[in-house]
């Protein structure tokens with residue numbers, strides 16, 4: 001059983017940035033996979049072999065898996081030998097985790113379960129969530145021995161396997177990253193690991209479910225705290241009239257120092273969200289983690305304030321904002337600090353023309369739509385016409401604009417792309 005490799009029917013619940021690549025790598029390695037999503041646009045697109053978002057190497061793998069008949073889509077939960085839950089885990093207004101998507105998925109899976117089935121939670125979750133999944137299923141299926149109560153071999157194996165892939169490199173990292181598989185019992189971990197053995201070339205580390213849940217949160221809190229250090233440095237150096245990029249470059253000459261790069265804030269689906277789950281779980285103890293969140297959340301306001309102050313020195317300025325996504329060279333705009341910065345500037349300066357440019361964004365995000373002074377234009381035009389150029393995302397396409405056509409313009413490079 002220890003080195004078992006899964007070979008049955010598998011359902012992936014939630015076919016987004018994590019679920020779709022996971023379903024696809026399993027399907028391309030011979031597993032019969034059904035993808036489930038509540039969003040009919042996603043179900044229809046993937047059924048046609050299309051990929052609803054940009055991720056290198058994913059589109060060809062999806063169309064191949066669909067064409068081979070290995071990957072199909074449904075809105076209805078099927079009977080399967082294993083289920084992977086990859087639904088969102090946003091936070092509530094009080095920063096606690098919103099587990100309603102996971103609960104809904106568990107309730108949909110429960111009626112379909114047969115003894116011997118495996119349920120793996122991949123969604124990033126606070127400690128104890130995998131056990132809740134087992135409880136939620138147990139409430140609907142009292143006929144099944146669930147692992148949170150049963151000391152003996154359970155009927156259903158429930159485990160957590162967090163995902164730590166980097167958007168932009170998901171298809172490589174999904175195969176090569178080490179995986180942590182935390183079971184509600186040892187058997188649960190071993191059974192769940194058999195799924196990842198189908199495609200993973202990394203090490204598969206078995207542990208308990210709560211440690212696996214916490215390890216994932218710790219990874220993102222670690223990143224957040226280190227980015228907060230860089231962001232705080234950028235404020236300190238600005239007040240001391242020093243160049244933060246030069247200071248960091250010099251400090252990083254130390255063999256055991258690796259200061260990260262500052263930016264306009266922290267975005268994406270994970271890093272600005274997950275540390276709050278730790279703060280909510282241990283509010284008294286998690287003081288540094290909370291402060292890091294506050295430092296990073298403050299940074300978009302600081303950048304906007306600086307640009308607004310610069311604009312007020314002009315009679316009739318125009319501003320170019322380069323980049324809207326949360327990081328370079330991806331089309332993901334979730335929790336993007338760049339969007340927040342642009343919105344703050346546009347609201348504070350309603351009479352000022354603001355040109356926004358991002359090669360990965362075809363229409364203005366909803367938050368920005370209500371600003372009449374905002375236009376999406378190409379980067380060349382924005383740079384040519386603007387008095388103030390604000391670089392928010394270091395997309396490859398923007399790097400080539402360095403030092404060209406910038407004469408006499410105010411440059412605010414939040415990413416050090418032109419440093």
Ligand SMILES: NC(=O)c1ccc[n+]([C@@H]2O[C@H](COP(=O)([O-])OP(=O)(O)OC[C@H]3O[C@@H](n4cnc5c(N)ncnc54)[C@H](O)[C@@H]3O)[C@@H](O)[C@H]2O)c1
Nearest residue numbers: 014015016017018037038039086087089104105123124163
């Ligand atoms: N995106 C990343 O880089 C990343 C990395 C590591 C971990 N995670 C975690 O993975 C989880 C999923 O993230 P994502 O980025 O793939 O989210 P996503 O929003 O891209 O995809 C989630 C999908 O789940 C669907 N969904 C919601 N409720 C459903 C239900 N009851 N049944 C079926 N489908 C349902 C949504 O329609 C959506 O398509 C989250 O917990 C996230 O924190 C994400």
